[in-house]
Each structure stands twice: as C-alpha cells, then as structure tokens.
Amino acid sequence: MHLHDSSIEVLTQAIVRYSIDRVRLDPPPLDGPRTPTELQAMAGRTVTSQGIGGLEALRVFGDVLAPACISVDHPRFLSFVPAAPTEASILFDLVVGASSIYAGSWMEGGGAVFAENEALRWIADLAGFPAGAGGVFVSGGTAGNLSALIAARWKWRHDADGAHDRTRGLIVASRGAHSSVAQAGRAMDADVVLVPADAAGRMHGRELAGALETLAPDDRRRLFAIVATSGTTNAGIVDDLSGAADMCERYNLWLHIDGAYGGAALAAPSVRSLFDGIERADSFIVDPHKWLFAPFDSCALLYRDPHIAKAAHSQQAEYLDVLQDDQWNPSDYAHHLSRRARGLPLWFSLATYGTDAYRSAIETTLEVAHGGADLIRQSEHCELVLEPELSVVVFRRKEWTSEQYHQWSSELLAAQQAFVVPTSWHGETVLRYCVVNPLTTVADLAMIVESLA
Ligand SMILES: *Cc1c(COP(=O)(O)O)cnc(C)c1O
DSSP, rough: OOOOOHHHHHHHHHHHHHHHHHHOOOSOOOOOOHHHHHHHHOOOOOSSSSOOOOHHHHHIIIIIGGSOOOTSSSBBBOOSSSSOOOHHHHHHHHHHHHHHHHOHHHHHHHHHHHHOOOOOOOHHHHOOOTTEEEEESSSSHHHHHHHHHHHHHHHHHHHTTTTTTTTTOOOEEEETTTTTHHHHHHHOOOOOEEEEEEOTSSSOHHHHHHHHHSSOOOHHHHHHEEEEEEOOOTOOOOOOOOHHHHHHHTTTTTTEOHHHHHHGGGGGGTTTGGGTTGGSSSSEEHHHHSSSOOOOOOOEEEEEEEEHHHHHOOOOOGGGGOOOOTTTTTGSSSSOOOOOTTTHHHHHHHHHHHHHHHHHHHHHHHHHHHHHHHHHHHHHSEESSSSSSSSEEEEEETTHHHHHHHHHHHHHHTSSSOOOOOOEEEEEEEEEEEOOOOTOOHHHHHHHHHHHH
16 A cells, blocks of 8 residues: 555646646635535445545545535635635645654654744734743644633642642633633533623623622632633624733733634734733634634644643653653643644745735735725615624625525525625624635625625
C-alpha cells in the first residue's frame, strides 16, 4: 500500500491539478445539499475489499460529493459565518498535510510550533497582550472556549487551596454569548448564568455589576469566570469589554473573551476602539477560519499567563516522560494531545502577504457590509433591525411571514444565486448576512436586497 509506483505519479498529478483548479475557480459554484439516498445512488459503493482506485475515487469526489457541499467561500455565501481562505493558506494546507508533522510537542514539531507561535504573537499584539502571553491553535471556538474555561476553573480551585475542589463552578456570560459557552458549562458540569443585554444584545458593565450583586452568596462563591463576547455571532455586537474587565478585577474573576468571529476586527483601525479592554483579559480566542482568511479548522487560543493553562491541561503519562517540561509543548495549553500544525496555513499566509494586507482586507469587508446596510436603509421593502457594528447585518423584509423568508432563501440557493438563511431576533424571523469574504461586493448585496422586493 505504501509502495511508490507509476500509478501514484498519475494520481499525484490528478490531485494537484484538482486542488489548483478548485482554488482558481472564480467563483466556485455555490452547490447544495443532497440526501444520503441520492448520494448513495450517485456515488455507488466506494469502500470495497479491492478498492476502486484513486482516480475513480477522485472522480466520485469531484462529480458527486463536492457538489453536495455548499461552497462557503462563494462571495454570496453569506449565512452563518462564511470562510474565505487565501490562496496561499489553502495551498500551504496541502504542504502541512504532506509533511506529517506532529505539532503537539516541541521535541517533534519545534519548527512548525515556532511558526505557529509567530502567528499567535501577531494576534496577541493586536489584543495588547503582554510579552509572556501564549497559547495554541485548536480546532475551533468551541474547543477554545472550553479549554480557556477549564484553565479558569483550575486557577479558581488552585487559589482556594482545596476549598473548592468539590464545588460546582459557575460562569457568567452575556445573553448574546455563543452556544458553545453553554456547551462548555455542560461539559464541565458548571452552571452558566446569563446576564441581560441591551436591545442590541450588548452586555454592559452596569448590568453585569447588577447580576453579580444579585447572585446568592453561595453562587457568588462558585463563580470563577466571566465570558464577554467581542462580536456576537448573530448580530456582530461587541460587549462592553472594559466594564467586564472592571468587574473581574473587583471580584477577582477570570475574564475570557470570545472573539471567534469578531476578534479578527482587532486588525481594523476603523473599529478597533470597540475592543478597548481586551488587553485586560485572561484568555481570548479568535477563529482564523472565520475572518482571518485561513482554511478550516483553526482557532487561536491565547492566555495572558500560559503557566496556568499548562497546569490545567498538561497530561502525564510514562510514554510522554521524555518530553521536556521547559520546552513549549502546544499539547499543554488545551484539551487535546495529538494535533495537526493547523496554525501553519495562517502563518504562511501572513508571511506571504504581510499584515497590512490583512488590515485592508478586513476593512474592505466592513465597508461592503456597511454599504449593504445603506442599501437596506434606502429600500422601500426592507429595514435594518439594528445598526451594524462589525460585518453582520440583521434586517427584515417588511410584512413577511417566517414561511416567506424560508421559501425565498431556498429558492435563492436553488437558483444558485446566493446562500442567505433566516435567523431570529427577539423571537421574530428576520434575515442576516455576514461578510468575511473580501470578494463579496456591494453589488452582490444589492442583488439580494432586490430579490426581496
Ligand atoms: C463561531 C463561534 C464560536 C464557535 O466556533 P467554532 O469554530 O464553530 O467551534 C464560538 N463563539 C463565537 C462568538 C462564534 O462566532
């Protein structure tokens, strides 16, 4: 199976050509989902005792399977949080795969870990984190939030000198917090208390202070972290981070900031002031696979004091004893052990294009998102639900029912024009678009607004 023969040469050519052609598609087809039954009929049996051969498997992928995946990098894929990896980052992902790097320890993957740390340092500097800050790339914001909160709980218990070892912890977060924060609470068997937000979904220091004051004394004792969101997923709203930092200081709590989507905008001078206070966080995440133009899957997780994370996460085992404790082992900083060097595509892309290109690409997406909001303001049939802050715009089609929104959305995808799904806002079905692709234009958004007429 591992022999190198001429058929592998043919396959190599085919795979490289396929990859390059996919990267060059401008734009790729939007494509759309199919049922398992349809795929079964179209793909036939692929896993067989004799194998169907690489060229045939690649044909099935290209003709049947890939078209059953919606292209998240299409400029009119505007649902959820799209992705828009740079050419350099995608191509380098092939190199990472080809290089069989184990990036859990410095001993095995030091060169790759060094480069990942360069990319992490750029992000730490954007956030104003101190020189001693550090972290690791994990699979996504969900893993990043969980790992950060595990570190926070470790510190709380450690500081209590055993008094809280059996106490169920409590986390305070804003109403706009991502579902992964509640999921982290479930995974950790900790409670999550949600603080009321303003009409836009922003958590303010005052409401946070009120929520903390009204906690029962028993609950106050169990509280170990506050999670603030720097860019809510549904509306792109940044919490009052300074207010959250003040409360963490007053009550000696860990401040975790979830910037999985919005943290990228730290690089955009036009909105940087929204993030004031982030430099006081204990931990912070941002997903390069969202708005930093890297391929899946990648979340940058940073700690002000990585020693705490290491104490919380480091695994001990006989076969790991040879790993040197004084070296930077990425496994030590999250809930994982083996890991791909998933920060390398971002590093390579940063090295290729320079950080100025990132700043201007993010500014471009902000301008386009806000240009689209202007179109909505001017339109007769649509109106903004709230003023956009980052690159998410939430708006309504006047007088439409939920069914009309869903039907419009399905038809738009069926016509291969755009992928825009409804969301809900205070119980009302509305529309939302999220721009992270610098190739999305105001004309693309105009087409969508017109199709709602
Ligand atoms: C997307 C998102 C997450 C989850 O990130 P994954 O990479 O999908 O796990 C967490 N928090 C926020 C604010 C997000 O936008």
